Amino acid sequence: MNLERFPRVDLCHAPTPLEFMPRLTQHLGGPQLWIKRDDCTGMALGGNKARKLAFLLGDALQHGANHLVTLGALQSNHVRQTAAAAARLGLACTVLLEHRHPNPDEAYLHNGNVLLDGLLGAEIVHLPGGTDMPAALTQVGDALRAKGQRPYLIPSGGSNPVGTLGYVLAAQELLNQAREKSLHLDHIVLASGSAGTQAGLVVGVAAQNSSVGVQGFAVSQAAHLQHARVSALALATAQWIGDIPEIPPEAIRVNADYLGKGYSIPTPAMVEAVQQVARLEGILLDPVYTGKAMAGLMDWIRRGHYRANENIVFIHTGGQAGLFGFCDALSQSTPDSRHIEAPQRQKDI
Numbered sequence: 001m002n003l004e005r006f007p008r009v010d011l012c013h014a015p016t017p018l019e020f021m022p023r024l025t026q027h028l029g030g031p032q033l034w035i036k037r038d039d040c041t042g043m044a045l046g047g048n049k050a051r052k053l054a055f056l057l058g059d060a061l062q063h064g065a066n067h068l069v070t071l072g073a074l075q076s077n078h079v080r081q082t083a084a085a086a087a088r089l090g091l092a093c094t095v096l097l098e099h100r101h102p103n104p105d106e107a108y109l110h111n112g113n114v115l116l117d118g119l120l121g122a123e124i125v126h127l128p129g130g131t132d133m134p135a136a137l138t139q140v141g142d143a144l145r146a147k148g149q150r151p152y153l154i155p156s157g158g159s160n161p162v163g164t165l166g167y168v169l170a171a172q173e174l175l176n177q178a179r180e181k182s183l184h185l186d187h188i189v190l191a192s193g194s195a196g197t198q199a200g201l202v203v204g205v206a207a208q209n210s211s212v213g214v215q216g217f218a219v220s221q222a223a224h225l226q227h228a229r230v231s232a233l234a235l236a237t238a239q240w241i242g243d244i245p246e247i248p249p250e251a252i253r254v255n256a257d258y259l260g261k262g263y264s265i266p267t268p269a270m271v272e273a274v275q276q277v278a279r280l281e282g283i284l285l286d287p288v289y290t291g292k293a294m295a296g297l298m299d300w301i302r303r304g305h306y307r308a309n310e311n312i313v314f315i316h317t318g319g320q321a322g323l324f325g326f327c328d329a330l331s332q333s334t335p336d337s338r339h340i341e342a343p344q345r346q347k348d349i
C-alpha cells in the first residue's frame, strides 16, 4: 500500500516514541504494557489530530483553501490542533464550539483547550448544546464563500477518509517500530470517539496483513453505535485507498463499559487511571479520552483478560490540555498536602 499519492503537509513530529511502561506493567501484574506517544506529535501540545490534519491540510492546500472551519465540544482537542495547523500554514481559522455541559465551571469555560484556541488566533463561535453542528458548519462555510473566502470544512474530529489516512500511516509506523524492536504485538488499545483513529489503525493493520487486534474503548456513545461508526469509516477509507484486503466484522472491537454517564463526564475509574499512570510512569493522560480507555484496560487486566506474555500497546492520543479544563474532577482526589511550621522570611527594608 502506498499513500504517497495523497497530498500531505509535514505537521507531525513522527515517528513518535514507542515506550515500555515497566512500573505500570509490574503494578498490574499482567501483560507487558507499551505506550505509543502520539501525545508527542508536536502540534501545540500534540495529540492524534495532528496526524489526520497532515492529510486534511494537504487536501485543503490542493483545493486552494485559505480558511479552515471546524467544530467540536468546548474543550475539543481537535479544534485546538486545527487552530495550530492553520496558524502554522498562515490560513484563517473559524471554530464552532458547542456548549454541551449543563453546569460548566470557570475552568471548563475558559481554561484548557479553549484558552489555547484563542491564543492560536482562531475565530471562536460559541453555540448552545443541542445545536445541529454539521448544519452550522455548512452555514458558516457558505457565509465565508459569499464573502469571497475559500473555506475548507473539517468534520468532527477530522474523521473522514482523508483524515483517517493519518492513522493508516500510523499503523505502518507502529508495526515498523515493533519489528525493529523484535516485539510481537498482540493488541493495540485506544480511546474511540469520532472513530478516525480506530478505523485508520484497523485499515492499516489489514493492509500489512498483521494479526494484531485493535480494541477501541468508546468514549461518546453505546458500543453498537460506535461499532457501526468505526466500520463505516474503515470501509470508506479502504475504498478511498483501494486494494486493501477485506476487513472482517470481528476486526472492529468496541467496548463502552467505561464511558460512564456520557461524553466528557468524569468517572471515578478515569480519575484513578489518570493518577496511576501519572504516579507510576510520569505520563499524563487526559480526562475525556485516554483516561477512560486506560480505566478499561486496567480493569480488563485485573479481571485476567490477557496473558502475562502478551504485548499490549496503548495509543496515547493526547488531550492533556483538557486536564486544565477539568480541575474539579481531578483535584478532589489529590491526597491532602501536608502543612509544616516554617520560619518567617525576614522582611526586606
Ligand SMILES: *Cc1c(COP(=O)(O)O)cnc(C)c1O
Pocket (backbone or CB within 6 Å): 047, 048, 077, 078, 157, 159, 191, 192, 193, 194, 195, 196, 197, 198, 286, 289, 290, 317, 318, 319, 320
Ligand atoms: C479525538 C481524540 C480521541 C479520539 O480519536 P477519534 O479519532 O476521534 O476516535 C482520543 N483521544 C484524544 C485525546 C482525542 O483528542
